Amino acid sequence: MAAPGQRDAARGSRPDRPASLAITLLGIVGGAVTLIGIGIPSFWGDEAASVMSAERPLPSLLAELTHVDAVHGLYYLFLHFWVGVAGTSETAVRFPSAVAAGLAIAGTAALGRQLFGMRVAVIAGVVAMTLPQLTRMGIEARSYAFGMAAAVWLTWLLVRLIRRGETRRRWWAVYAVGAGLSVVLFMYLALMVVVHLVVVVTERPPQRVVRAWLGAVAAAGVVALPLIALAMGQQGQIAFLTHRHYATFANVTVRQWFGTWYVAVIAWALVVAGVVTTLRRGGRIRGGALVVWAWLVAPTAILLAGNAWVHPMYNMRYLAFCAPATALAIGLGVDGLAAFVHGRGLRTAVAASLLVALAIASAPTFAAQRTLYAKDGGSDLRQIADAVHQHAAAGDAVVFDESTKPRLKRRLALDLYPSAFAGLDDVALATRAADTPGLWDEVAPLDEVTAAVLAHHVVWAVESTNTRSGDVTALEGLGYRVVESFPLHRTVLYELERVSP
Structure with missing residues (x-):
């Protein structure tokens, strides 16, 4: 049985x-x-x-x-x-x-x-x-x-x-x-x-x-x-x-x-x-x-x-x-x-x-x-977008830490939550991802877009807390100074203003 x-x-x-x-x-x-x-x-x-x-x-x-x-x-x-x-x-x-x-x-x-x-x-x-x-x-x-x-x-x-x-x-x-x-x-x-x-x-x-x-x-x-x-x-x-x-x-x-x-x-x-x-x-x-x-x-x-x-x-x-x-x-x-x-x-x-x-x-x-x-391990892309939307103003420029591996790039916040960045100038963008055969946007180094950066009185730098991309240092070399920083989970958002000559 x-x-x-x-x-x-x-x-x-x-x-x-x-x-x-x-x-x-x-x-x-x-x-x-x-x-x-x-x-x-x-x-x-x-x-x-x-x-x-x-x-x-x-x-x-x-x-x-x-x-x-x-x-x-x-x-x-x-x-x-x-x-x-x-x-x-x-x-x-x-x-x-x-x-x-x-x-x-x-x-x-x-x-x-x-x-x-x-x-x-x-x-x-x-x-x-x-x-x-x-x-x-x-x-x-x-x-x-x-x-x-x-x-x-x-x-x-x-x-x-x-x-x-x-x-x-x-x-x-x-x-x-x-x-x-x-x-x-x-x-x-x-x-x-x-x-x-x-x-x-x-x-x-x-x-x-x-x-x-x-x-x-x-x-x-x-x-x-x-x-x-x-x-x-x-x-x-x-x-x-x-x-x-x-x-x-x-x-x-x-x-x-x-x-x-x-x-x-x-x-x-x-x-x-x-x-x-x-x-x-x-x-x-x-x-x-x-x-x-x-x-x-x-x-x-x-x-x-x-x-x-x-x-x-x-x-x-x-x-x-x-x-x-x-x-x-x-x-x-x-x-x-x-x-x-x-x-x-x-x-x-x-x-x-x-x-x-x-x-x-x-x-x-x-x-x-x-x-x-x-x-x-702590992605804060939406929080980046929220912080930028809260503090930045139309006509400002924004740059992103490009020194990390692709899946950690802070630029993804702009790609995923574009409305939070409305009115900002993405000065380093060379080609949108949709216009390339790859997954990600193509971006120019900061030292190649100096003229585009200098056209703005305020620049926002979105930087990793774990790496030092050099963006803030480069911007300071162009005559900008950090006026405020906003620590997020694993990102720091810097506000930089151009010092008047």
């Missing part, structure tokens, strides 16, 4: 309106929770790339993608049309990511129901709501939340097709197009083919189904091939990883999904508990667990191996699409520990207690993600 969990998992492949309603509700609640505080943090450099790309005219955007950021092209194209309707505020631009996070949560529950039954599905869905990597990417104007949703729903579709013994071409065409577009959305989603191979091996479908899957994978490769070829020519984009040394034990085991060490300790303990308790079971429960564990481990291991032996390619954010697997692995642990208690009510109480403990441990990270300076 099949165990209760196995019977529940088997039923998970058949239509069940209450279960579908519960999964939908988990996605809606999860998306709503993610929306909390979505507009509070200032934009940061990577989000600036998204917004500035989306705002380009379509021909300019397409030209950009042939030169740089092809791996984000599908997301930029979507965002181009979205911001045309919704605008470019933090809330508007991040809102689609919160929706995608809700879809990822619902997908986690839906896949959990297929593989393990409704009890684990609900647990995993709740875990996903609290998972720091998911709650972070849900308020990030990048494609990572979309990648989570694509990965989990594509896996759900594959399991469904295999269990139905599906061989009709139209359904495998849906899978092929979805798989190909997911790679176009974010190239590292190609690593999901390893996870899907494990699905095929553990489900042991008839050969005709295996052939259909292999054909769909080949077709997906054809869909994604142009993007892969284009992206391979843009590998210089990730050259910065050489100097970041992201592949550390703490990043892989803690920051990649859990944010803080105490959440990581609880989460990994539950993952181990899931491994131990699941191995005691058999049948589809164990097979489903192998899929989850492969998803949890294989993409990270492959990137770490490539990072060590080929060229730098590891970044914690790049593995965000594994967050659903993390939630499912933790969900197995919660369910496995609760199963030791006799009585349905007590099992529910144990599972609920573990989920509450995980939520409480994750709550400080959730709150920290939604503070003014939460992005990129």
